[in-house]
Amino acid sequence: MAAPGEDRAKFTTGPTMGHVVTMTLTGSVGLIAVFAVDALNLFYISLLGQAELAAAIGYAGTLMFFTVSVAIGFTIATGALVSRALGAGDREQAAKSGGAAIVYMAIAMTAIAALAWIFIPELLGMLGARGETKQLADGFLRIVFPSTPLVAVGMCTTGILRGVGDARRAMYVTLAGGVAAAILDPILIFGFDLGITGAAVSTLLSRLALLLVGLHGAAIVHRLVRMPDLAALGAAFRPFFAIGGPAVMTQIATPVGNAYVTAQIAAFGDGAVAGWAIIGRLIPVAFGVIFSLSGAVGPILGQNYGAKLYHRLFETMRDALIFTTLYVLVVWGLLALFADGIAGIFRAEGEAYDLVVFFCLFASASFLFNGALFVANAAFNNLGFPFYSTILNWGRSTLGVIPFVWLGAHWYGATGVIAGWALGAVVFGIASVFLCFRVVASIEDRDGPGHDRLPGPPPTANSPFSTGKAATLG
Numbered sequence: 001m002a003a004p005g006e007d008r009a010k011f012t013t014g015p016t017m018g019h020v021v022t023m024t025l026t027g028s029v030g031l032i033a034v035f036a037v038d039a040l041n042l043f044y045i046s047l048l049g050q051a052e053l054a055a056a057i058g059y060a061g062t063l064m065f066f067t068v069s070v071a072i073g074f075t076i077a078t079g080a081l082v083s084r085a086l087g088a089g090d091r092e093q094a095a096k097s098g099g100a101a102i103v104y105m106a107i108a109m110t111a112i113a114a115l116a117w118i119f120i121p122e123l124l125g126m127l128g129a130r131g132e133t134k135q136l137a138d139g140f141l142r143i144v145f146p147s148t149p150l151v152a153v154g155m156c157t158t159g160i161l162r163g164v165g166d167a168r169r170a171m172y173v174t175l176a177g178g179v180a181a182a183i184l185d186p187i188l189i190f191g192f193d194l195g196i197t198g199a200a201v202s203t204l205l206s207r208l209a210l211l212l213v214g215l216h217g218a219a220i221v222h223r224l225v226r227m228p229d230l231a232a233l234g235a236a237f238r239p240f241f242a243i244g245g246p247a248v249m250t251q252i253a254t255p256v257g258n259a260y261v262t263a264q265i266a267a268f269g270d271g272a273v274a275g276w277a278i279i280g281r282l283i284p285v286a287f288g289v290i291f292s293l294s295g296a297v298g299p300i301l302g303q304n305y306g307a308k309l310y311h312r313l314f315e316t317m318r319d320a321l322i323f324t325t326l327y328v329l330v331v332w333g334l335l336a337l338f339a340d341g342i343a344g345i346f347r348a349e350g351e352a353y354d355l356v357v358f359f360c361l362f363a364s365a366s367f368l369f370n371g372a373l374f375v376a377n378a379a380f381n382n383l384g385f386p387f388y389s390t391i392l393n394w395g396r397s398t399l400g401v402i403p404f405v406w407l408g409a410h411w412y413g414a415t416g417v418i419a420g421w422a423l424g425a426v427v428f429g430i431a432s433v434f435l436c437f438r439v440v441a442s443i444e445d446r447d448g449p450g451h452d453r454l455p456g457p458p459p460t461a462n463s464p465f466s467t468g469k470a471a472t473l474g
Contacts, residue, residue, distance in 0.1 A: 058277025087306020369429025
């Protein structure tokens with residue numbers, strides 16, 4: 001078990017680039033493992049030889065992405081609260097934050113999963129699913145949606161682990177889910193001849209494995225999960241949702257934009273939807289490091305903000321953007337080089353083949369700008385400006401998607417949809433970088449003695465969620 005002294009604010013010393021690289025790479029291993037297994041899942045389904053099965057996974061994946069995105073938003077709030085408390089030297093507050101976050105995550109995601117389960121047919125219909133494809137996606141989601149609270153609480157524990165700087169155990173959490181799915185997928189899909197039902201059962205069981213490993217690391221190893229009483233839970237409500245609410249709104253912007261893309265793609269048939277499903281699995285495998293970078297930067301910023309080391313905030317953002325640029329350029333080159341082979345692995349044909357190759361050659365470059373937006377979001381969410389990330393992400397997913405995708409579909413068909421989706425990232429990626437550095441430059445001036453460093457009222461000395469110091473939530 002970790003002694004209390006081991007939960008120090010480790011990101012407040014040492015080179016910021018070193019912290020960025022270490023947190024990102026360790027975080028990305030588990031994340032990419034999960035996404036790689038997801039892609040492998042689709043590969044197994046493609047071996048069954050039915051385009052409807054791949055399309056069904058594509059529709060189901062769009063809805064699952066929505067629920068997981070909500071959980072990511074609350075995980076961001078968890079990491080921000082835990083890292084700030086540790087940066088301010090208050091481990092007791094960090095443990096209370098961890099416990100309250102898990103309770104709120106479980107309640108919120110159970111309600112969302114139940115609501116989504118009731119309206120599965122209507123949601124699939126809104127995405128354009130029809131006939132046998134819709135029935136297959138419905139059966140898959142009936143099994144998977146009830147496991148949403150499991151994966152959500154598991155993700156919450158990774159927020160706690162990243163908040164304390166234990167990137168290795170945070171990696172183990174997602175890696176456990178990926179390994180479990182990698183083992184179970186072929187057994188259930190082929191060994192028991194369950195097909196798409198086997199893929200759903202595998203997803204459920206892998207999420208259970210993820211949860212158990214996460215709770216062990218956060219609650220047993222670091223002892224940073226203290227279940228709050230009603231008074232403490234009430235006191236935690238405002239700081240948690242003040243960050244988590246805007247963070248959730250930020251996160252669900254992306255699946256909303258993707259749902260519009262899916263609906264537009266659906267007009268071109270199951271082959272096009274299958275191609276979009278392959279791209280949807282390829283993106284997180286190829287750019288999982290960038291997705292991980294956003295989560296990795298948050299605790300680094302949170303600890304240094306809690307310790308009032310303002311110059312390290314600028315250094316962290318600069319290093320994160322440098323890392324993003326170099327990584328995307330390398331991956332874009334590799335995707336372009338192996339575009340034909342990648343499409344062939346998934347047995348993509350016709351429209352599906354064209355879409356996958358086009359993404360690899362051209363559209364994947366848009367992650368230079370998507371990556372910049374991800375990194376800026378981490379700064380806004382952890383430095384007290386979550387509303388900025390909400391506005392930028394919704395701008396990206398509406399103004400940066402709808403007109404571009406509609407025009408692309410009108411002029412160039414399914415390929416034009418992918419092109420429009422990619423082009424919309426440019427303006428918002430550039431805008432996010434400029435706004436981010438303006439925020440970082442203003443932090444020290446606005447963070448005066450009387451400033452409330454979290455949205456909502458500052459804690460009081462006799463609050464059940466406070467230790468009596470004004471900086472306990474900062």
